[in-house]
Amino acid sequence: MNHSVLDVLMYLFETFSEQEHEEATDQDVLRQELLRAGFGEPEVDRALDWLEDLNRDPDRPFPSAPTERSLRLFSSLELSRLDAACRGYLIYLEHIGILSPLNREIVIDRLMALGAGEIDVEQVKWVTLMVLFSQTGQEGAFARMEDLVFEENTGLVN
Structure with a gap:
């Protein structure tokens, strides 16, 4: 299948947004779940990187807010x-x-x-x-x- 990074992110959001934070943030668990769901490895890796960047220190990317x-x-x-x-x-x-x-x-x-x-x-x-x-x-x-x-x-x- 041909999925985009946003498709992977939307699946993650819809599937895991209601779960406990610890359970939903284990990247190995997320990665395996996404691969089982049929997403390609490159898209999964890019989506997980995207999420990691989203969750970094919010002051870092924009020093002069x-x-x-x-x-x-x-x-x-x-x-x-x-x-x-x-x-x-x-x-x-x-x-x-x-x-x-x-x-x-x-x-x-x-x-x-x-x-x-x-x-x-x-x-x-x-x-x-x-x-x-x-x-x-x-x-x-x-x-x-x-x-x-x-x-x-x-x-x-x-």
Whole structure:
């Protein structure tokens, strides 16, 4: 099967997010479970590396954390991978208070680390959910984001 790193991460999130922290963080157990589930070894290894990077010291990747008054300019690489809809969605999440400027930077960092081509809004939603889940003190933002991820896209009938 041809799975992406995000497919592996979504499987992990959906399968292990309710389990005890110790049980869900044993990388050997996770690795074996993912291989048994049919994911390829390269994708599993990249997904576990992605998670390890997510759980590192949050101050390390962004020594000069953005403030509320910071203006975010996207790099050429970010512009090539995050279309206007993705960038707009990130701004929307920050505007409604789900993402802080620092968490926005972590989400962008983790999106870029997926290694895939162009990123879509669904991927932004899932990565945001995973980032918020990993951050202490973000339970309210996580719950709001979870509603956005799992809400049905139903159209209005006139």
